[in-house]
Amino acid sequence: AQSVAQPEDQVNVAEGNPLTVKCTYSVSGNPYLFWYVQYPNRGLQFLLKYITGDNLVKGSYGFEAEFNKSQTSFHLKKPSALVSDSALYFCAVRGIMEYGNKLVFGAGTILRVKS
Amino acid sequence: NAGVTQTPKFQVLKTGQSMTLQCAQDMNHNSMYWYRQDPGMGLRLIYYSASEGTTDKGEVPNGYNVSRLNKREFSLRLESAAPSQTSVYFCASSGRTVQGEQYFGPGTRLTVT
Numbered sequence: 001a002q003s004v005a006q007p008e009d010q011v012n013v014a015e016g017n018p019l020t021v022k023c024t025y026s027v028s029g030n031p032y033l034f035w036y037v038q039y040p041n042r043g044l045q046f047l048l049k050y051i052t053g054d055n056l057v058k059g060s061y062g063f064e065a066e067f068n069k070s071q072t073s074f075h076l077k078k079p080s081a082l083v084s085d086s087a088l089y090f091c092a093v094r095g096i097m098e099y100g101n102k103l104v105f106g107a108g109t110i111l112r113v114k115s
Numbered sequence: 116n117a118g119v120t121q122t123p124k125f126q127v128l129k130t131g132q133s134m135t136l137q138c139a140q141d142m143n144h145n146s147m148y149w150y151r152q153d154p155g156m157g158l159r160l161i162y163y164s165a166s167e168g169t170t171d172k173g174e175v176p177n178g179y180n181v182s183r184l185n186k187r188e189f190s191l192r193l194e195s196a197a198p199s200q201t202s203v204y205f206c207a208s209s210g211r212t213v214q215g216e217q218y219f220g221p222g223t224r225l226t227v228t
Contacts, residue, residue: 009155034216043119043205043219044158051214090157102148102173103217105157 002027004093006106013081015115021076023091023106032094033074034103035065037087044090050074061085081113117141119220121206127226128196136191136223138206146209147189148173148217149181151202158205164189196227 003026013019025031032051036044048059055067065076074091088110092103122137140147145166150158160173164183178200180192189208193200203224207217 032214036219041222043221044207044217046216046218049214049216102160102163105159107155107157 002093002104004091004104004106006089006091006109008109009107010110010112012112012114015083015113016080019078019081019085019111019113021089021091021109021111023074023076024072025074025091025093026072027093031074033065033067034092034094035059035063035074035076036090036092036105037061038090038108039087047076047089081111083113083115086111086113119206119208119218121204121220121223123223124221125224127228128193129228130197132196133192133194134196134225135193136204136206136225137188138190138220139188140206140208140218141187142208142210142218143186144208144210144218145186147183148207148209149179149189149191150205150207151175151200152205152222153202161191161204193225196225198227201225201227 005024034049035047038044048057050057050067058064063078088108090108091106094103119140148163149161152158159175161179162181164170167186170181182190203222205222206220209215209217
């Protein structure tokens, strides 16, 4: 069965510093991996995805993520955090053979960026 | 281009009451989904519809029913609401390809007293 772990409930970082939000996954076969962001009282917004190819994926708002197959990880990164990046971040995985395009989500990580 | 819309935005029900949450998408997507979001548990899939005319159970289907009315609309019904169904409900849609990301609606915040 597919599963996703986000080991940190909350990540705190100072504005201007680099940030990392961690994600590890378990899936049969090759994974499709996604990051979403949720701002307060809003729906989830798509940030980026890994399907195949280059292990470093670039997405919206200056975010990027690094796929590491040997460590089954897909950590979200940004070189310089902004206060406006403060939000709830979700990692999600879909198995390549999964019917119906179903995603399995992690529990989420709260990112707090302080000025 | 509205994307995914949901109604209502907020709802308070008494235990045992019924209601239907509405969802519509204008992106011509084949697949639609209903999730619930509870603190510390991420999003859990309730039901999904891979294409018009089909629906399947997700991770937490008990107490819910769904209808895929047409390609655009996918409704979620609570026949007899329970306090355990207090949650934020999100509808999402995605294109045919398994590579496609899902697009989410703004959510419905439901409280059952």
